[in-house]
Amino acid sequence: MAPSIQPSMDHLDELEAQSIYILREGFARLKKLALLWSLGKDSNVMIWLARKAFFGKVPFPALHVDTGKKFHEMYAFRDHYAKEWGLDLRVDFCPPIEDIDPTLPPAARSAARKTEGLKRALAKYGFDGLIAGIRRDEEATRAKERVFSPRGLEGNWDVRDQPPEFWDHFNASPPQGAHLRIHPILHWTEADIWAYTQRENIPIIPLYLSKNGKRYRSLGDQDITHPVDSVASNIEEILIELNATKVPERAGRALDHETEDAFERLRVAGYL
Amino acid sequence: MNIAVSKVALTMPNGTTRAQVRIVIVGHVDHGKSTLVGRLLHETGSLPDGKLEMLKAVSARRGMPFEWSFLLDALQTERDQGITIDTTQIRFRTKSRDVVLIDAPGHAEFLRNMITGASQADGAVLIIDALEGVRDQTRRHGYLLHLLGVKQVAIVVNKMDRVDFSASRFKEISNEITSHLTGLGVTPTAVIPISARDGDGVAERTPNIKWYDGPTVVEALDALTPARPLDELALRLPVQAIYKFDDRRIVAGRIESGNLAPGDEIVIMPAGKIAKVKSIEGWPTTPVTTPQGAGRSIGITLDRELFLERGDIIGHVNAAPRDTRRLRARIFWLHDAPLKAGTSILVRLGTMESRATVVAIDKAVDPGELESVTASSIARNHVGEIDISLAKPVAADAYTENPRTGRLVIEVNGRIAGGGLVLSVDAGQRAIPVDIVPVESALRPDERSARYGHGGAVVWLTGLPGSGKSTIARALERRLFTRGGSPILLDGDTLRAGLNSDLGFSPQDRTENIRRLAETATHLARNGHIAIVAAVSPSTDDRAQARRIASELFREIYVSTPAEVCESRDPKGHYAKARAGNLPSFTGIARDYQPPANAELTLDTSNKSIADATEAVEDLLAGTGVLFGELNDLAANI
Numbered sequence: 056m057a058p059s060i061q062p063s064m065d066h067l068d069e070l071e072a073q074s075i076y077i078l079r080e081g082f083a084r085l086k087k088l089a090l091l092w093s094l095g096k097d098s099n100v101m102i103w104l105a106r107k108a109f110f111g112k113v114p115f116p117a118l119h120v121d122t123g124k125k126f127h128e129m130y131a132f133r134d135h136y137a138k139e140w141g142l143d144l145r146v147d148f149c150p151p152i153e154d155i156d157p158t159l160p161p162a163a164r165s166a167a168r169k170t171e172g173l174k175r176a177l178a179k180y181g182f183d184g185l186i187a188g189i190r191r192d193e194e195a196t197r198a199k200e201r202v203f204s205p206r207g208l209e210g211n212w213d214v215r216d217q218p219p220e221f222w223d224h225f226n227a228s229p230p231q232g233a234h235l236r237i238h239p240i241l242h243w244t245e246a247d248i249w250a251y252t253q254r255e256n257i258p259i260i261p262l263y264l265s266k267n268g269k270r271y272r273s274l275g276d277q278d279i280t281h282p283v284d285s286v287a288s289n290i291e292e293i294l295i296e297l298n299a300t301k302v303p304e305r306a307g308r309a310l311d312h313e314t315e316d317a318f319e320r321l322r323v324a325g326y327l
Numbered sequence: 328m329n330i331a332v333s334k335v336a337l338t339m340p341n342g343t344t345r346a347q348v349r350i351v352i353v354g355h356v357d358h359g360k361s362t363l364v365g366r367l368l369h370e371t372g373s374l375p376d377g378k379l380e381m382l383k384a385v386s387a388r389r390g391m392p393f394e395w396s397f398l399l400d401a402l403q404t405e406r407d408q409g410i411t412i413d414t415t416q417i418r419f420r421t422k423s424r425d426v427v428l429i430d431a432p433g434h435a436e437f438l439r440n441m442i443t444g445a446s447q448a449d450g451a452v453l454i455i456d457a458l459e460g461v462r463d464q465t466r467r468h469g470y471l472l473h474l475l476g477v478k479q480v481a482i483v484v485n486k487m488d489r490v491d492f493s494a495s496r497f498k499e500i501s502n503e504i505t506s507h508l509t510g511l512g513v514t515p516t517a518v519i520p521i522s523a524r525d526g527d528g529v530a531e532r533t534p535n536i537k538w539y540d541g542p543t544v545v546e547a548l549d550a551l552t553p554a555r556p557l558d559e560l561a562l563r564l565p566v567q568a569i570y571k572f573d574d575r576r577i578v579a580g581r582i583e584s585g586n587l588a589p590g591d592e593i594v595i596m597p598a599g600k601i602a603k604v605k606s607i608e609g610w611p612t613t614p615v616t617t618p619q620g621a622g623r624s625i626g627i628t629l630d631r632e633l634f635l636e637r638g639d640i641i642g643h644v645n646a647a648p649r650d651t652r653r654l655r656a657r658i659f660w661l662h663d664a665p666l667k668a669g670t671s672i673l674v675r676l677g678t679m680e681s682r683a684t685v686v687a688i689d690k691a692v693d694p695g696e697l698e699s700v701t702a703s704s705i706a707r708n709h710v711g712e713i714d715i716s717l718a719k720p721v722a723a724d725a726y727t728e729n730p731r732t733g734r735l736v737i738e739v740n741g742r743i744a745g746g747g748l749v750l751s752v753d754a755g756q757r758a759i760p761v762d763i764v765p766v767e768s769a770l771r772p773d774e775r776s777a778r779y780g781h782g783g784a785v786v787w788l789t790g791l792p793g794s795g796k797s798t799i800a801r802a803l804e805r806r807l808f809t810r811g812g813s814p815i816l817l818d819g820d821t822l823r824a825g826l827n828s829d830l831g832f833s834p835q836d837r838t839e840n841i842r843r844l845a846e847t848a849t850h851l852a853r854n855g856h857i858a859i860v861a862a863v864s865p866s867t868d869d870r871a872q873a874r875r876i877a878s879e880l881f882r883e884i885y886v887s888t889p890a891e892v893c894e895s896r897d898p899k900g901h902y903a904k905a906r907a908g909n910l911p912s913f914t915g916i917a918r919d920y921q922p923p924a925n926a927e928l929t930l931d932t933s934n935k936s937i938a939d940a941t942e943a944v945e946d947l948l949a950g951t952g953v954l955f956g957e958l959n960d961l962a963a964n965i
Binding site for chain 2: 073086109110220226
């Protein structure tokens with residue numbers, strides 16, 4: 056028998072295989088999972104990976120915690136692909152701004168609506184695991200995350216007491232009433248996301264592509280997300296642009312810049 | 328405007344084809360890890376615009392001199408205390424590759440974070456303060472790198488400015504650490520004198536260290552090799568799950584080593600069942616016809632229906648892992664309470680988990696001390712060698728045979744508390760301790776069945792409390808006995824009063840309760856009796872385990888009486904107690920009951936009398952060859 060030649064894995068293959076492993080671990084070890092779908096490039100890749108992991112079927116609900124302030128292109132995308140991909144879509148709305156801690160700076164306070172909306176959705180459905188598409192390279196506190204990140208009863212993140220996690224062995228026993236965050240694409244970069252989106256031909260929201268010299272690198276609420284200068288009108292051009300740029304990805308996110316620790320405070324409280 | 332795209336440009340973004348290595352930076356606290364990382368990012372042009380200015384502003388606001396480590400110690404608490412609490416990961420590019428830097432905290436109390444970071448690394452940089460020299464945490468980290476299997480270690484001797492760039496001081500430290508690491512079986516790839524704060528030796532050899540002719544830190548990182556040749560080892564595919572989303576029954580898992588192709592003859596361990604790979608399934612395209620190598624997360628279908636489950640390991644016939652209930656391991660311990668002989672633990676090995684007992688401990692040492700201390704328990708942040716006895720057979724390899732399937736972690740109270748390497752696997756040792764030899768019955772099965780008019784069986788009644796399991800079981804017992812058979816009732820509660828009185832109602836204890844019930848029932852059935860088990864047994868997995876233990880003797884009867892009816896009966900008063908909040912783990916109210924999908928028989932006692940239900944069970948036993956008394960009677964009448 057002739058020796059078979061191994062198709063060697065490239066960088067994207069490795070990322071994909073690792074993410075699938077994490078998704079399958081989450082599904083095997085937690086009872087009631089949901090996948091947080093923010094409609095952005097990262098969570099779209101994550102849904103794609105879930106379809107790969109589970110052979111075309113996403114076996115848990117996709118939860119959109121809606122501020123009501125997304126771009127209309129995002130809502131159109133959600134409604135179209137939830138149907139086309141056969142997702143069990145749950146849309147839950149965030150509480151009004153009046154319900155939120157008034158000591159937070161304005162953009163952070165606005166973003167904290169999502170934390171609160173998330174908490175309410177958790178309580179409503181009783182999920183013990185939430186799959187979230189955060190990446191280490193996005194932001195410094197996210198870089199400190201575990202793949203399986205336990206949350207306290209209030210959804211809070213205790214960064215001083217994270218359990219050890221090594222060799223792809225994850226802690227998957229949330230305390231009674233608490234939940235775990237599962238981060239299948241923690242190890243990806245922004246460039247990885249785009250290269251994979253291009254390779255797999257994953258649909259994207261057109262706001263990511265340049266129009267009149269501007270495009271969005273990161274999509275959030277309309278009132279607190281701003282486009283960046285860019286001429287990249289397709290994914291290849293985005294990749295070239297990312298290779299050259301030194302502007303951080305979340306530069307267009309107002310809440311990151313209000314105070315030194317605004318984002319950290321949000322995350323410790325349970326924000327993504 | 329269109330940008331001309333060249334092929335070269337497309338290979339550049341770090342999402343594509345450049346080699347990537349993961350490097351962990353470890354060492355004693357305050358020896359300068361975060362400073363080195365900040366400096367490396369700066370020297371390789373990897374800092375985002377405005378970051379340097381932001382750091383200067385942060386330092387100024389705090390009235391401190393400029394501090395590189397603020398770049399990574401992003402957390403408020405970390406800045407306040409001036410320490411790195413948790414590992415972080417950051418990327419930069421050298422000429423030849425992308426480097427993922429894992430910054431690991433040096434404080435002893437955050438050793439778990441250092442291990443979390445280092446377990447993901449291809450190589451390591453061990454940093455030592457030139458003034459302070461080798462410290463306990465330096466040695467401890469060196470030892471843990473070895474234990475984690477990180478073989479490539481570059482040493483940097485930092486803060487050379489504090490010792491006037493003394494070549495002799497450098498030599499002294501270099502000799503000490505080299506001999507320490509060599510003793511562990513690790514040869515440093517380089518020993519580099521640097522000043523991370525000022526940049527000497529990081530990306531450039533400055534005049535300050537003109538006496539040094541080795542590589543810079545950047546050059547040393549460029550020289551580390553990224554990958555491990557796992558493809559060349561024997562196939563190991565730990566089963567993560569079995570999926571049945573459509574008509575396919577897909578066995579899913581990640582190939583840890585070796586490779587697999589459609590048509591391969593495989594063996595499923597620890598049970599040793601053999602099958603052929605019918606197809607490799609994929610999405611969006613399926614089937615996948617090319618062979619799949621180590622690292623791939625795949626799904627396969629088999630050419631026959633076999634019972635297999637999460638935790639099994641698939642290998643090629645003749646090159647399978649061994650099955651065992653005994654392991655010897657070298658572990659590091661991270662839990663507050665010391666690990667002692669006799670402790671009950673949960674072991675995870677690949678996707679397998681098993682309850683286990685620590686049988687013996689020796690060679691417990693603090694890897695940070697120069698002198699080894701032998702003790703009977705392993706204290707927090709110490710290492711040791713232990714013998715583990717597992718509650719069920721598992722498939723495993725020694726670490727030296729396969730680094731992926733030869734390592735394990737230990738869980739205490741749902742949280743990883745330690746982990747390490749499998750030093751040896753006791754082959755085929757299903758009974759512990761070694762001197763147990765099962766004694767076979769003096770009677771042959773056919774002698775008993777001739778007397779009883781039936782073969783052995785395990786009749787497993789599952790259903791909610793109050794569904795009628797025990798009532799049917801007792802009626803069945805009476806009828807079988809009346810016709811001359813040998814039925815034996817094994818009620819879940821009765822066994823809990825004695826044999827299983829050490830078990831509570833946690834999921835692990837419930838699993839163990841069911842396992843013991845199944846073992847006892849199977850023993851009786853093998854000796855010709857009909858063991859009638861009445862147990863809620865709410866978990867599908869636990870019942871699957873019982874079926875596996877009893878194998879072809881198993882008959883599952885689902886007593887499917889609706890929950891409202893069960894609660895209205897409440898024969899033991901449990902529902903009332905549970906409603907009052909006094910029975911926190913009561914199945915039916917507090918916990919989910921998972922109904923069987925493939926029971927041999929389903930009975931609802933809200934619309935069926937006990938006599939009818941019992942008769943239905945009897946018909947099942949007759950129809951599946953357990954009861955053959957009727958046939959004898961018929962023959963007698965002719």
